[in-house]
Amino acid sequence: MEHRDTGSVTGPQDAPAFDYDKLAGILAGRQAQNEESVLRGYFRSMGITGEEAALAIGAFKAQKAAQTPDPSLLAEKAAQAKAAAERALLENHALLMADELGVALAVVPYLLKMAELAGVVSDEGQVNDTALRAALEKVLADLPQLREKRQEKVGAGFRVGLTPESGAAGEPTGRMMSMKDVIAAKLASEMGR
Secondary structure, X not given: OOOOOOOOOOOHHHOOOXXXXXXXXXXXXXXXXXXXXXXXXXXXXXXXXXXXXXXXXXXXXXXXXXXXXXXXXXXXXXXXXXXHHHHHHHHHHHHHHHHHHOEOHHHHHHHHHHOOOOOOEOOOOOEOHHHHHHHHHHHHHHOHHHEOOOOOOOOOOOOOOOOHHHOOOOOOOOOOOOHHHHHHHHHHHHHOO
């Protein structure tokens, strides 16, 4: 007689129904009983019995509990670390956008606190720059005073030509001069002395 494999796979739908919590409780109780009997046997072999054995078992269980990591605490710390990493990633992307958005770098952390950032970071930890820009632009639209006033900064270096505020009484303001004209004017004023 030939056996044919029909390709059918029995899956979880064929498993008998059971109460998971009840079964887990039974297993945990059994493991505790086994642990207790192993500990009592160990301490009995060392000559410790009765109340001393109970104290030693209690001390062992306390030390074991102290050394066993709390899964909920680990999960909480992992979530905090993930949130901090996402925050740093968002801040880095926002700092790179600061100049394009017209805001000072010092303002970026405050923008991030005010922005609606839901959906800006994917589950894989990737920042959607378009969504981040839109969220920051929304805050800047609501609070335009956060944008930097774009002014030409005067300081290091020199400017060739006249600025509107530097014109003399008879001269038109804002007249630009080439470097050659500036040098010629300086030499003429030096020789005229």
